[in-house]
Amino acid sequence: MKKIALLVPLYNEQEVLPLFWQKTQQVIQSVEDFCFEYIFVNDGSTDDTLRLLKDLADGNTPVKIISLARNFGKEAALTAGLAQAAKADATIVLDADLQDPPELIIDFVEKFKQGYDTIYACRKDRQKDSFFKRVSAGAFYRVYNALAERPIPPDAGDCRLISRRVAEAVLSLPERERFMKGLFSWVGFKTTSVAYVRPERAAGKTKWNYWKLWNFALSGITASGSLPLKLWTYFGLALSVFAFIYAMIVAGKKIFLGNPVSGYSSLMVTILFFSGVQLISLGVIGEYLGRIFVEVKARPPYIVDEKINCDD
Ligand code: UDP
Ligand code: MG
Numbered sequence: 001m002k003k004i005a006l007l008v009p010l011y012n013e014q015e016v017l018p019l020f021w022q023k024t025q026q027v028i029q030s031v032e033d034f035c036f037e038y039i040f041v042n043d044g045s046t047d048d049t050l051r052l053l054k055d056l057a058d059g060n061t062p063v064k065i066i067s068l069a070r071n072f073g074k075e076a077a078l079t080a081g082l083a084q085a086a087k088a089d090a091t092i093v094l095d096a097d098l099q100d101p102p103e104l105i106i107d108f109v110e111k112f113k114q115g116y117d118t119i120y121a122c123r124k125d126r127q128k129d130s131f132f133k134r135v136s137a138g139a140f141y142r143v144y145n146a147l148a149e150r151p152i153p154p155d156a157g158d159c160r161l162i163s164r165r166v167a168e169a170v171l172s173l174p175e176r177e178r179f180m181k182g183l184f185s186w187v188g189f190k191t192t193s194v195a196y197v198r199p200e201r202a203a204g205k206t207k208w209n210y211w212k213l214w215n216f217a218l219s220g221i222t223a224s225g226s227l228p229l230k231l232w233t234y235f236g237l238a239l240s241v242f243a244f245i246y247a248m249i250v251a252g253k254k255i256f257l258g259n260p261v262s263g264y265s266s267l268m269v270t271i272l273f274f275s276g277v278q279l280i281s282l283g284v285i286g287e288y289l290g291r292i293f294v295e296v297k298a299r300p301p302y303i304v305d306e307k308i309n310c311d312d
Pocket of ligand 2: 099201206
């Protein structure tokens with residue numbers, strides 16, 4: 001029988017874990033032709049998550065646990081889990097908070113049987129999100145897809161089924177900045193989606209705030225390609241042409257009209273504008289430099305504290 005691994009990252013999810021387990025167990029019992037295993041990645045939880053995980057086991061479904069040495073973030077946790085999951089025929093990535101409804105497993109398996117390698121869950125609408133969240137998410141996907149070498153589908157999270165070859169391909173990418181949505185989409189293969197309505201978190205609290213989301217978006221965009229770096233060349237060129245023409249006008253006025261003291265405002269505007277532009281472009285270089293630094297250090301993306309029931 002083909003095996004599907006359910007990959008679940010958890011960071012302080014003691015409130016929702018029992019619900020998640022109950023719901024998912026129900027769903028997988030209704031799926032025929034496949035057997036399942038859980039791969040829980042405890043991402044440095046400081047609550048009772050790890051103890052609860054260790055108590056989970058129903059005798060039928062294998063439960064593997066990878067506990068990380070501290071909180072490394074969801075992307076690292078997914079990478080850690082994928083290293084285990086890649087041995088199964090397919091992996092399904094689920095959040096622990098039931099925002100990726102376990103019923104999706106049924107649709108995923110259906111499409112997997114039809115021969116798809118990646119089936120991602122795509123949100124039907126964002127009506128439940130706040131106005132700010134909707135606008136910022138929309139802007140992120142537009143900017144990302146305009147700049148990236150390979151676009152990602154808007155309104156899709158990490159929740160998806162990937163075949164073993166996709167999992168292995170993603171694992172073979174050596175970078176430390178792991179924007180998983182970008183990596184999943186970069187590797188390619190036959191892809192489709194299923195639409196779903198994203199429910200509210202079943203219990204517990206979100207681990208994200210706007211500052212974290214902003215940095216996550218930056219790391220995604222800088223990891224997606226180098227266009228933000230190159231844009232400055234063209235922006236600079238356009239500005240230089242403009243500056244040259246303006247310089248001609250100023251010089252012309254001085255020579256022919258002999259107009260020595262004017263231009264305080266134009267001077268101020270020019271200085272402020274160009275200092276702004278220069279700082280922004282330096283900032284963009286800084287973003288990339290910081291990430292190159294991280295890649296060059298080549299630290300592992302996560303450190304494992306403990307593995308339970310894992311093969312190696
Ligand atoms: N998560 C994690 N490490 C983190 C943050 C989150 O493993 O540093 C897990 C979390 O436990 C959950 C999933 O990633 O299973 C999604 O997190 P959350 O629900 O907080 O994100 P949101 O749905 O609000 O975007
Ligand atoms: Mg959530």
